[in-house]
Amino acid sequence: MTTRPHERDVSSLKGRTVSVQEILDLFEVRVRDHRTVHRISQTLTDAGLTTLPDFAVCGLRSTVDVVPLPAQRTPADTDDESDATDEALPSHALPQRLLLGDIPSARRGVVSVGPGTALSQTTFLMRTKGLAQVPVTTGMAQVHGVVTWGSVAKMYEAGKPATLDNAMEKDSLPVADARQEFFAALPVIREHGYLLVRGDDGCLSGIVTAADVTDRFEGAARPFFIVGEIESLLRRCLGAALDAEAIKAVQTNKKQEHRTGQVSDLMFGDYLRLLDGEQTKQSFAERADLNWEALKWPNMPREQFVGLLKRVKDIRNRIAHFDEKPLPPEMIDELTTFAKVLRAFAS
Numbered sequence: 001m002t003t004r005p006h007e008r009d010v011s012s013l014k015g016r017t018v019s020v021q022e023i024l025d026l027f028e029v030r031v032r033d034h035r036t037v038h039r040i041s042q043t044l045t046d047a048g049l050t051t052l053p054d055f056a057v058c059g060l061r062s063t064v065d066v067v068p069l070p071a072q073r074t075p076a077d078t079d080d081e082s083d084a085t086d087e088a089l090p091s092h093a094l095p096q097r098l099l100l101g102d103i104p105s106a107r108r109g110v111v112s113v114g115p116g117t118a119l120s121q122t123t124f125l126m127r128t129k130g131l132a133q134v135p136v137t138t139g140m141a142q143v144h145g146v147v148t149w150g151s152v153a154k155m156y157e158a159g160k161p162a163t164l165d166n167a168m169e170k171d172s173l174p175v176a177d178a179r180q181e182f183f184a185a186l187p188v189i190r191e192h193g194y195l196l197v198r199g200d201d202g203c204l205s206g207i208v209t210a211a212d213v214t215d216r217f218e219g220a221a222r223p224f225f226i227v228g229e230i231e232s233l234l235r236r237c238l239g240a241a242l243d244a245e246a247i248k249a250v251q252t253n254k255k256q257e258h259r260t261g262q263v264s265d266l267m268f269g270d271y272l273r274l275l276d277g278e279q280t281k282q283s284f285a286e287r288a289d290l291n292w293e294a295l296k297w298p299n300m301p302r303e304q305f306v307g308l309l310k311r312v313k314d315i316r317n318r319i320a321h322f323d324e325k326p327l328p329p330e331m332i333d334e335l336t337t338f339a340k341v342l343r344a345f346a347s
Contacts, residue, residue, distance in 0.1 A: 003028040010047045021060045023051070045069065061099065061179060068173040071205050090244060100185055101178030104218055106197040106206040112137040119164045122147050133194050133207065136168055140203040142194040143196065178205060184190040189213060223319045223327050230312060233342035237260050239263035241294045242274070249287055250274050268313055276306050297345060306337045
């Protein structure tokens with residue numbers, strides 16, 4: 001839930017360079033998602049402000065410049081830009097740096113044991129909690145070692161007594177600061193299988209494992225690749241069926257002389273304008289009927305196809321913003337299903 005701050009507090013941000021965390025604190029937001037980002041953005045817009053780069057796609061410790069919104073252009077200049085925010089992200093909207101602290105598990109907390117804990121209790125904890133490593137700490141600040149299943153096996157192989165001290169990895173422990181760049185830490189995670197992360201207070205704040213890296217990028221990258229394939233397939237189908245004039249008719253975000261008629265220059269909202277026969281603007285709807293006939297897809301239910309296309313557009317807009325939460329499985333399923341449909345008709 002966001003709290004709308006006083007207008008004076010929002011206006012005071014103008015011209016300042018602030019951290020993303022300061023903006024979230026002002027709105028009393030703990031986690032960025034599509035709802036809180038929208039509300040914060042709307043409040044900034046109402047105050048005539050925006051951030052460069054976009055606060056929604058930066059790490060929490062990154063700084064952004066709070067600047068006035070660009071002057072609004074007249075309808076004659078814009079023609080129809082209702083879908084401008086749904087399209088390709090400008091370069092300043094891309095995440096500038098990915099830090100270890102941006103990985104959820106790096107801030108999730110650590111299950112640890114004290115140096116006086118029995119080894120049997122430690123391994124029982126690992127089994128019941130599904131943990132592959134448990135740090136041995138004093139007050140989360142001092143790390144004595146880490147117990148892993150590999151270190152336990154080495155202890156038994158060496159014939160040492162089964163004690164916590166003998167079962168710990170103690171030398172060259174993989175520990176890093178949450179403010180360290182994520183990609184610089186990947187070789188350490190690859191070598192050890194995990195990385196202990198210290199927070200701003202110097203205490204352990206989480207553990208990043210190889211599985212976390214896989215999950216994070218599988219969840220983040222896969223939807224982008226599926227959407228990319230969908231756009232490629234749509235352009236192949238539309239480019240083969242429609243002439244330049246049909247394409248130019250929906251390029252209303254450009255001035256007349258800049259409308260290329262090339263399917264490669266379409267934005268995602270243009271696909272709907274080309275095919276949706278129930279859109280509000282009658283001239284677009286009438287042209288869409290002709291465009292659909294030109295596709296020659298007699299066995300494709302148009303209403304269902306357009307409905308799926310709208311859902312893909314909504315999901316695309318969601319993944320266009322930096323969000324540590326991956327897409328729900330049902331949304332990935334929708335993207336995958338639509339891509340399969342297009343493959344069949346594009347071949």
